[in-house]
Amino acid sequence: MNGSDHxxxxxxxxxxxxxxxxxxxxxxxxEVFDQDHDRLCAELMAALPAETPRRAPxxxxxxxxxxxxxxxxxxxxxxxxxxxxxxxxxxAAAVFFMREGNLxxxxxxxxxxxxxxxxxxxxxxxxxxxxxxxxxxxxFSAKHGVRYxxxxxxxxxxxxYRPSEGPAVVVNPEMxxxxxxxxxxxxxxxxxxxxxxxxxxxxxxxxxxxxxxLGRQRIDGRVAEGFELSGTKLGQQDSRLEGTSFASSAQVxxxxxxxxxxxxxxxxxxxxxxxxxxxxxDQFRWDEPVDAAKFHPPPVDGEFDVSVRIPPSTExxxxxxxRLYADxxxxxxxxxxxxxxxxxxxGTLVVKSGVARSPQDPEFKRITQEVLVIxxxxxxxxxxxxxxxxxxxxxxxxxxxxxxATLVRWTLENGRTRILFxxxxxxxxx
Amino acid sequence: xxxxxxxxxxxxxxxxREAFAELYxxxxxxxxxxxxxxxxxLTWAADLTQEVFLRAFRGISDLRDPARxxxxxxxxxxxVGREWxxxxxxxxxxxxxxxxxxxxxxxxxxxxxxxxxxxxxEAITRLPEKExxxxxxxxxxxxxxxxxxxxxxxxxxxxxxxxxRVRRRLRRALSKVEVHP
Numbered sequence: 105m106n107g108s109d110h111x112x113x114x115x116x117x118x119x120x121x122x123x124x125x126x127x128x129x130x131x132x133x134x135e136v137f138d139q140d141h142d143r144l145c146a147e148l149m150a151a152l153p154a155e156t157p158r159r160a161p162x163x164x165x166x167x168x169x170x171x172x173x174x175x176x177x178x179x180x181x182x183x184x185x186x187x188x189x190x191x192x193x194x195x196a197a198a199v200f201f202m203r204e205g206n207l208x209x210x211x212x213x214x215x216x217x218x219x220x221x222x223x224x225x226x227x228x229x230x231x232x233x234x235x236x237x238x239x240x241x242x243x244f245s246a247k248h249g250v251r252y253x254x255x256x257x258x259x260x261x262x263x264x265y266r267p268s269e270g271p272a273v274v275v276n277p278e279m280x281x282x283x284x285x286x287x288x289x290x291x292x293x294x295x296x297x298x299x300x301x302x303x304x305x306x307x308x309x310x311x312x313x314x315x316x317x318l319g320r321q322r323i324d325g326r327v328a329e330g331f332e333l334s335g336t337k338l339g340q341q342d343s344r345l346e347g348t349s350f351a352s353s354a355q356v357x358x359x360x361x362x363x364x365x366x367x368x369x370x371x372x373x374x375x376x377x378x379x380x381x382x383x384x385x386d387q388f389r390w391d392e393p394v395d396a397a398k399f400h401p402p403p404v405d406g407e408f409d410v411s412v413r414i415p416p417s418t419e420x421x422x423x424x425x426x427r428l429y430a431d432x433x434x435x436x437x438x439x440x441x442x443x444x445x446x447x448x449x450x451g452t453l454v455v456k457s458g459v460a461r462s463p464q465d466p467e468f469k470r471i472t473q474e475v476l477v478i479x480x481x482x483x484x485x486x487x488x489x490x491x492x493x494x495x496x497x498x499x500x501x502x503x504x505x506x507x508x509a510t511l512v513r514w515t516l517e518n519g520r521t522r523i524l525f526x527x528x529x530x531x532x533x534x
Numbered sequence: 535x536x537x538x539x540x541x542x543x544x545x546x547x548x549x550x551r552e553a554f555a556e557l558y559x560x561x562x563x564x565x566x567x568x569x570x571x572x573x574x575x576l577t578w579a580a581d582l583t584q585e586v587f588l589r590a591f592r593g594i595s596d597l598r599d600p601a602r603x604x605x606x607x608x609x610x611x612x613x614v615g616r617e618w619x620x621x622x623x624x625x626x627x628x629x630x631x632x633x634x635x636x637x638x639x640x641x642x643x644x645x646x647x648x649x650x651x652x653x654x655x656e657a658i659t660r661l662p663e664k665e666x667x668x669x670x671x672x673x674x675x676x677x678x679x680x681x682x683x684x685x686x687x688x689x690x691x692x693x694x695x696x697x698x699r700v701r702r703r704l705r706r707a708l709s710k711v712e713v714h715p
Contacts, residue, residue, distance in 0.1 A: 133651045134673045137563040145558050156549040157595045494689045
């Protein structure tokens, strides 16, 4: 930091003894990071690979079939469910890493473009204070869409459908419920930051080698060669500093004979919790014919339809979502993270209203619809970030009803500042 | 004249290893601080920093915008920190009670003994990640605010607002102890 910048900040503090001593203590504290710097630098330089890193070719990878399907959609469900189709697509991209040197890149692209469908088993384990396990089957078709059958330990299973046309549907056959999700507005593709398509876009851009080769081993009776990818390769360096929902590293095992992956393992963690997860994809069936009917849920007698509509992502939704959260939980969330917020509000409302934990209760449907405004509000905030409106959220320091404290602020298109106060009143200032 | 990170990155890609040494000289302190946030131990932080730079060297050709070297590097450091924590948890599960943690170095001990420094360090570990990083960037990087704010993806005024908020919080923590600068 140069001198003038220090001055800019110093004037805030220099007049007070507290400011001066804090500054001095900080300087002292940070001195420890200088320790052994020269020796460490010399050691690092000696340890660098002899080979000069080569600039990666700026290939533009397109994947008009499966890839396009995923990339053109914004998913609205949380990471665990979402990651599976993402990872599945990703693994095909990982075929890139099978070869070294003068890889015939065009051949790989051609191969990926030829993939029409994939079916695989997905096993998810969540470790942490609330461990759980689930197993499912993922169907992915360029033509028909996505279907994901999930069976969780100690809970009823459900199926997630996202047909190529029409809304996403979640069906729970045991509870005889069907949740159809539609949107009041068209999602902004740029809001895909925390969704799988963003991951895939990054992954598909990768042209580098894997971080590590894992050698060969027999998997399911086949000889497979393994590759490891760090989370950095998967675009983690660009994730937001707050509210990151998932970070990952991955291992891909490729059948040396067919040159197609036979196992793909992703490790990750979930923000705002101590939870870590691993997802294992295996039992792949590539380009197997899939029935179009698989991607459309059949009606079931006596089924209860919970059709919900995600409200438009607007300032009003942001305010309504924060109001709902504060009224229900009694405070503002520390981070604007939709999945965490809706989970907490939903749980509290269900308990408060005495709704039977059955989705067939009409009150349950009302609550489900009500909490979706939180999703819309959080999307609005992400949209502000994407548009460079410099939104800032101060929920950790603001109590509900505080008329003097700024809860959220952002820049308007005309350069003025929009402020949302703790009492959820808004004001525009120069 | 100060050579930009972007020029140095291009230098590395052209085979200039000294350019990478210069990048290390500029950013290693910040990366040590980020790694310290994960490990709370200077020795481990120094080790992880070496790993971060090794990965950066191997992956530098991935970097689409050389001007964004610093945020990219911080991203690697955060990932390495997460991997380290995960490995630690696994290790604790398998050999509970047998783990030997590196002893704090003399400098670390000395700094802990200094009035206020330990309190500050404790207070900093409780800061939200973004605020902690803003503080690290301000004190450890030899760059102007324009570049520094880029690491946090903030506006210049936003960067100073975050810093001001951090310093208010730290002042509250420091006010509880008698400090001799």
